[in-house]
Amino acid sequence: MPPSTTFDEPPEFDIGDRVVTTDSVGPPWHRIPRGSRGIVVARTADRLIAVRFYTGRVEHLHPSLLQFDEEGGEGG
Secondary structure: OOOOOHHHOOOOOOOOOEEEEOOOEOOHHHOEOOOOEEEEEEEOOOOOEEEEEOOOOEEEEOHHHEEEOOOOOOOO
16 A cells, blocks of 8 residues: 555545635735635646636645535635
8 A cells, every 4th residue: 555645635626526715815915715615627736726716716725725615505
């Protein structure tokens, strides 16, 4: 069994997963608030998750800043 990494530990996000932020993200002058919903559009080579938020913005986030969106609704 190969050694696991932090990235491989649950939750592991795949393209198309609906997610919600667990903290505010983005630059201070244009923050996305905690609880914003989006959809995973890519997993980058440097182990970040690219999320398109329902506002249209795309951010590359560390998986620890996300959780699965249990409600699946839009907005945020």
